[in-house]
Amino acid sequence: MSPTEPRRGEVWLAHVDKVRPVVVLTRDPMGRYLNSLIVAPMTTTMRGTSTEVAVGEADGARRPSVINVDSTQLVNRDDFRRRVGRVRPETVDIVCATLAHALGCDRRPNPV
Numbered sequence: 001m002s003p004t005e006p007r008r009g010e011v012w013l014a015h016v017d018k019v020r021p022v023v024v025l026t027r028d029p030m031g032r033y034l035n036s037l038i039v040a041p042m043t044t045t046m047r048g049t050s051t052e053v054a055v056g057e058a059d060g061a062r063r064p065s066v067i068n069v070d071s072t073q074l075v076n077r078d079d080f081r082r083r084v085g086r087v088r089p090e091t092v093d094i095v096c097a098t099l100a101h102a103l104g105c106d107r108r109p110n111p112v
Contacts, residue, residue, distance in 0.1 A: 004083070005032055009092045011060050011085040014075050016041060022075065023067050023087055023095065036074040040067045040095060051102040053095050060085025067091075069098045 006012050006024045008031065014022045022039035024031065031037055044065050046052060052066035067087075087095075100106040 006037055006077075006080055006083070007031060009086050009089065010083055011042065011087060012039075012083050013081040014039065015079040015081065016073065016075060019081060021084060023092075025072065025092075025095065025099070034077075036076050037080075038072060039075050040069050040072045040099075042067050051098055053091065053098050055087060055091060059087040059091050067095055069095060069102045072099060072102075 006026075008024055008026060008028050010024050011021050012024060013019055016022065016039075021042040023042060024037055024039055026034065026037040026039075042055065042061065042065050044063060046054075046064075046066050049070070051069040053069065055061045055065050055067060097106070
């Protein structure tokens with residue numbers, strides 16, 4: 001894998017609605033084979049919802065921010081600009097659990 005290929009847990013500047021930091025969620029090694037990767041944007045706009053994951057300096061954020069799981073999206077590989085950091089593995093685990101919650105996948109299915 002090239003050092004410039006986005007990897008799970010890395011923070012990249014990417015062009016989504018504008019150029020902004022995003023956290024790569026696509027699992028390794030699939031990121032090297034896919035043309036688009038799943039990301040969640042980082043933002044300093046905090047709404048206090050259950051689908052935001054707080055991040056700070058330990059996760060490479062310059063100021064208090066959140067990963068907005070409700071805005072998870074596919075981003076074309078060509079829209080990634082440059083790597084700017086990496087979130088802690090524990091933060092990726094929290095993002096995964098929050099994503100399951102956001103999608104309603106954290107509930108047990110009803111037996112038929």
